[in-house]
Amino acid sequence: MRNRWIAAALGLVFALVSASAVAAPEDFPKPAKLVPRVEFWKRVYTEVGTDGGFLHDPDDLTLVYERISLPNGQWDKAGYKHVEARKKHVAHVLSTLANGKRGGLSEDEQRILALFETPVSTRKLKDAAAKVRFQLGQSDKFRAGLARQGRWDGHIRQVLAERGLPTELGALPHVESSFNPAARSSVGASGIWQFMPSTGRLYMRVDSAVDERNDPFMATVAAARLLKSNYEAIGSWPLAITGYNHGLGGTSRAARQLGTKDIAVIIDRYQSRSFGFASKNFYASFVAAMEIDREPEKYFGAVRRDPPEDPERVILDAYYRPSTLAQAFGVSMAALREVNPAVSESVWSGRRHLPRGYELRVPRDPMRASPKVVLASIGGGERIHAQVADSSGTHKVRRGETLAGIAKKYGVSTKALQRANGLRSANLIRVGQRLKIPGYAPPHPQEAAPPSATTASAAVEPSPTQGVYRVKRGDTLASIARRFGVSARDLATVNHIRNANEIHPGQVIELPGGSLTARPGDRSHAGVYSVRRGDTLDSIAKKFDVDVKALLALNEIRNKNVIRVGQTIYVPGPPEPPATEAPAEAVAPAPVTEAAAAAPELAPTSYVVRRGDTLEKIASRTGVAASELIALNGIRNRNLIAVGQTLVLSAPPAPAAQPEAPVAEEPAAIPPATPSGR
16 A cells, blocks of 8 residues: 555656656746836836826836826927926936935925835935936827737738747737838838848848838748747747847847846846847837737727738739739729838839739739739730839938938938938938939830830730630630649639630630749740759859849849848740741640740749748749649648658649630630639
8 A cells, every 4th residue: 555655656746747847938937027127018008108108217117207298299399398307307306315305305206205115325316316217108009009910910820830939929019010010210120020121131022112021921921030040049038039129149148248048137237338228128028018918908908900911912924013003903002002011112103113023912802803814914015024224313302301201202211321322320411412312213104115016915915824824716624724734623613614615715714823834944944943042143043054144134133142042033044046947837836835935934843841831831932822732742631741842833734635626606806804703
């Protein structure tokens, strides 16, 4: 009996030890020394809006001297003067107390003295008098952020989970931007994750036409990659998050100097000119935001969330004016702009074009044809083959203008404008001064001119590389399916065709899985290539046997050493042979070859799975539907794909079959593409 009891006891101890060994440590600890900071930020986020704030001690956040209401309800000149006057008043009270006054205290003197532990030293009171700080309230912005969060919360959590990151990190935009894609900081940070341009370029496209920092979908993926990189480098979420604000180098240096990764110790003891109030409080403000985000009703009552954003997407096959696309998709410019926050002001104002390869988003419309079909139906005269040439315009400074305002007007960064004009300070501009605008040029009228008849016919004709095919005389649904290596049933389903015999010449058919592809090594076609880890522009040029200069020119790359993993590189094709080289009696090639030869944008036929990939993500990246990936690769479980696994992106085209009997007589006029009904 005794042995049985001992065995049971030992088993219990072993179980407890084992449980503690496998239990994951708390990702986001809140040490006792950090609690006052977290509670302070909860007050900032929930108690007072941007019409007021707190006067407080920047080091001991239990010392909140008073709550202020701004005279005009906003932070303006009058508000600044009011705050400065109140700071001087509080500093005077602290200095009076430091001089030993303890009797006959005024109401303010009694209240402020009561905030300190007794007895309080003269030194502490004098120090406090010298550093009274004002913190603007954020409750109205935080509540608005909770509503906006609904648009992207599902996407954010999915991205974080796919990378094995704590989903609580999704609360970080509350601290950075209140989930406002239009948020811009005075130092150049942008978007809901507040990326600086230099950091943003490591993960995203940031140029004069597209700034993906402002796209919540793209920026979330970049933020997840950066946070994961920080954590893997430093092994602590408090420090990884602090590094997001302060920089990983500075945060790592603080840990090394103090010999600890305890965030509370680092905040309390680390001394650096750059490690100021914002950096010291970034982790605490995140914890506060995370706790509010877990139960917002506790602080704000019922909060109505915005519905999730779920626009349709299509990769642009040429350069376009926004007005062209808005008209083609039947949406307003304002609606198109709202779902494409990455597009710069220079594009919306007409100084630049929407670039080729950009993933355009359009509001969903079940009565409209699919985006690929709509894009294919745009006339050749509206397809532009080059971006507006770079040159420098000028701007004459007017009274009341700021450098930031001028930069926003022309769709460039303040820093770029400052560099282009050799300005040491963004505040030193004068009325009448001429500023050079980098990357500015007026639209070229000749780009709007209709192309020649030959060019126009080639541009208007939809090609399989656009994911669509125009039915020709003699085609049947079965012959089209065989030609492109898909099933007739899939063709019918995608195009909502109820009767396989009811297709007609001129009809635009959407191909399942997006565009057809050719192997990268096949030099008979031009193509596109997705940059992989270890690639250089020289190695890509060598792989496709093309000139590096041609790659630079075609892709508008200024520095051949700056390319990123996942970037799309357009590969120039060989010049077409002169007409005399083809015998007059030559048999016309199969439609697949015709289409591929006519269209320059062909992608690789395979994809190597990377860490963090899912089928949905690969489908979005490659333009091949997830269902098609499953069918092509014989995948039984969509959740079981492995890093390094090679996925086939398209079936090899079947040999051209003899035309079958036509299914319908060719009409006198080709009807326009009809809505797909989706």
